[in-house]
Amino acid sequence: MIRCEHLTAGYGRKAIIKDITWQTEPGNLTVIAGPNGSGKSTLLKSVMGQTRILDGRIFLDGVQASSWNARERARRVAYVPQSRSDSSLTVARMVLHGRFPHIACPRHYTKEDEDRVEQILDRVGILNLKNRLIPELSGGEKQKVYLSMALVQDAPLLLLDEPASFLDISWQLELMDLLKELTGEGRTIAAVLHDLNHSLMYADRLVIMDRGTVAASGTPDEILNLGILEQVFRLNIFSAAEADGKKHYWFRRQNPLYQSP
Amino acid sequence: MVRKGRRALTCLFLVFLLSVFFSLASGAVKLSLSDMIRIMRGHGQSVHQNILFHIRIPRTAACVLAGSGLALAGVVIQNVLQNPLAGPNIIGVNAGAGLAVVLCSYFFPLSYHLIPAAAFGGALAAVLFIYGLARKTGASRVTLVLAGVSVNSLLNAASDMVHTFGGDTLTSTYSFRLGGFSSVSVQVLIPAGLSIAAAMVLVLLMGNELEILSLGEPVAMSLGLNTGFFRFTFLVLAAVLAGAAVSFAGLLGFVGLIAPHIARRIAGEECRLLLPFSALFGACFVLLCDLAARTLWAPYEIPTGILLSFAGAPFFLYLLFQQRRRRSHD
Numbered sequence: 001m002i003r004c005e006h007l008t009a010g011y012g013r014k015a016i017i018k019d020i021t022w023q024t025e026p027g028n029l030t031v032i033a034g035p036n037g038s039g040k041s042t043l044l045k046s047v048m049g050q051t052r053i054l055d056g057r058i059f060l061d062g063v064q065a066s067s068w069n070a071r072e073r074a075r076r077v078a079y080v081p082q083s084r085s086d087s088s089l090t091v092a093r094m095v096l097h098g099r100f101p102h103i104a105c106p107r108h109y110t111k112e113d114e115d116r117v118e119q120i121l122d123r124v125g126i127l128n129l130k131n132r133l134i135p136e137l138s139g140g141e142k143q144k145v146y147l148s149m150a151l152v153q154d155a156p157l158l159l160l161d162e163p164a165s166f167l168d169i170s171w172q173l174e175l176m177d178l179l180k181e182l183t184g185e186g187r188t189i190a191a192v193l194h195d196l197n198h199s200l201m202y203a204d205r206l207v208i209m210d211r212g213t214v215a216a217s218g219t220p221d222e223i224l225n226l227g228i229l230e231q232v233f234r235l236n237i238f239s240a241a242e243a244d245g246k247k248h249y250w251f252r253r254q255n256p257l258y259q260s261p
Numbered sequence: 262m263v264r265k266g267r268r269a270l271t272c273l274f275l276v277f278l279l280s281v282f283f284s285l286a287s288g289a290v291k292l293s294l295s296d297m298i299r300i301m302r303g304h305g306q307s308v309h310q311n312i313l314f315h316i317r318i319p320r321t322a323a324c325v326l327a328g329s330g331l332a333l334a335g336v337v338i339q340n341v342l343q344n345p346l347a348g349p350n351i352i353g354v355n356a357g358a359g360l361a362v363v364l365c366s367y368f369f370p371l372s373y374h375l376i377p378a379a380a381f382g383g384a385l386a387a388v389l390f391i392y393g394l395a396r397k398t399g400a401s402r403v404t405l406v407l408a409g410v411s412v413n414s415l416l417n418a419a420s421d422m423v424h425t426f427g428g429d430t431l432t433s434t435y436s437f438r439l440g441g442f443s444s445v446s447v448q449v450l451i452p453a454g455l456s457i458a459a460a461m462v463l464v465l466l467m468g469n470e471l472e473i474l475s476l477g478e479p480v481a482m483s484l485g486l487n488t489g490f491f492r493f494t495f496l497v498l499a500a501v502l503a504g505a506a507v508s509f510a511g512l513l514g515f516v517g518l519i520a521p522h523i524a525r526r527i528a529g530e531e532c533r534l535l536l537p538f539s540a541l542f543g544a545c546f547v548l549l550c551d552l553a554a555r556t557l558w559a560p561y562e563i564p565t566g567i568l569l570s571f572a573g574a575p576f577f578l579y580l581l582f583q584q585r586r587r588r589s590h591d
Binding site: 073075088094 | 467472
């Protein structure tokens with residue numbers, strides 16, 4: 001479980017997120033949403049020790065995060081960053097590196113590690129790509145490779161920074177179902193998502209960020225009732241329910257800059 | 262890819278054995294395999310024994326050590342800086358080692374044993390300076406190479422200045438500045454060779470870490486790699502490899518750039534194949550260039566560095582243009 005207490009963090013001396021108090025709930029899918037530049041990615045990076053903590057504390061499994069070494073942290077939290085550089089490794093080799101936090105001296109991957117990779121590639125639906133080189137893949141396929149690498153890590157906590165970018169709509173829905181399945185198996189997931197419709201439909205809890213602070217957090221219904229999305233994104237929200245009660249949302253800008261005739 | 266890489270590695274190993282044999286056998290006096298076996302058993306002519314033990318074996322060992330050391334330094338620097346255009350000779354690592362060797366020879370002309378340490382210090386200072394620059398300024402790949410070229414030029418100018426004012430120092434020979442093996446000193450070769458061998462073993466053992474480091478800082482950190490520690494360790498090892506090679510082979514060009522690139526194309530990016538392939542390719546390349554340098558124009562011998570540059574410079578241009586073409590296709 002992650003718990004941030006009055007966290008202020010950023011890069012160099014510049015604070016990007018300020019006075020954040022937030023915690024994940026075990027077995028929940030928490031979606032972090034907010035306008036561009038509101039500090040969503042910085043919050044995840046701070047948990048991973050990739051920013052400068054200027055004030056406050058982060059706890060991981062009840063222990064201050066800074067007291068875990070890099071490998072211990074990686075066994076507890078897996079992270080799919082938003083930006084990464086492409087390597088020319090094969091898919092199987094790349095995903096195998098997800099087992100790195102678990103290997104001991106002499107630091108070689110075992111047959112069990114390779115079997116685990118095959119299982120995950122199969123689950124994510126890219127087993128057929130295992131011998132392909134990363135640069136040969138489409139953006140969406142690469143995204144699945146990075147997600148697989150994080151899943152192979154077998155960490156109870158999973159942080160995803162815009163995992164749905166580059167994915168077509170069908171795979172976005174497949175991804176959201178997969179995330180729900182994983183939380184059903186006991187994993188705790190926090191994901192930065194831009195798609196508010198998916199966020200409201202799938203999240204157990206939502207954290208809405210605005211200008212470096214948490215504007216609100218709660219269940220999707222609580223967030224909708226607060227009217228905070230309308231304020232932060234300057235939107236009007238509409239919804240319709242299917243026969244089974246499943247709600248879908250769509251949005252219109254308030255005071256659009258351009259109105260069609 | 263892995264199977265293809267393994268096959269290529271086996272073929273390269275055979276080429277390496279042949280290159281070593283021809284390097285030992287060829288020269289003003291030709292030695293056959295049976296001559297060599299007789300000499301090893303202590304039955305050969307004393308002239309042949311002297312040629313083999315005092316000239317050919319040290320020279321062949323020097324070529325293997327310099328070629329493999331510079332090639333591995335190249336892979337390490339390229340992976341750590343995530344820059345395919347980086348190489349020990351491009352970003353000033355060789356030049357840093359060269360300046361340190363020139364200074365050491367000038368101030369302590371009789372202390373041969375200090376040369377490998379000085380070369381290591383010079384190489385390390387150069388590589389850390391470039392790395393610090395890249396981190397501090399967030400410089401792009403191209404800027405980093407351009408900064409390296411400037412540092413390279415500055416360090417070479419400093420070496421030339423010492424030559425100009427220093428008169429005849431040990432390393433002021435023409436062949437040191439061009440790179441070559443005609444005046445390899447066993448006193449320098451033994452400590453430098455041991456340093457290269459030790460650094461090589463460590464790099465080969467840490468292949469997984471080097472591979473993960475090349476995935477970029479956010480991914481490497483999330484996989485639990487202590488990126489600061491390993492980046493520093495690898496740069497120190499690259500400085501040992503390049504510095505020790507420069508201490509006895511002079512300023513050899515392009516091996517550290519060509520060998521990793523050809524190895525990446527043939528063996529792929531997986532370090533368990535890439536590292537041994539690069540090292541063997543570097544060794545073969547230097548051995549064959551040295552063989553050509555001392556036999557093609559016999560009885561004259563030209564510095565090996567000249568042939569390496571003749572082969573290396575067009576390749577570097579090819580790389581630059583190919584990358585540019587790829588970028589314009591993206």
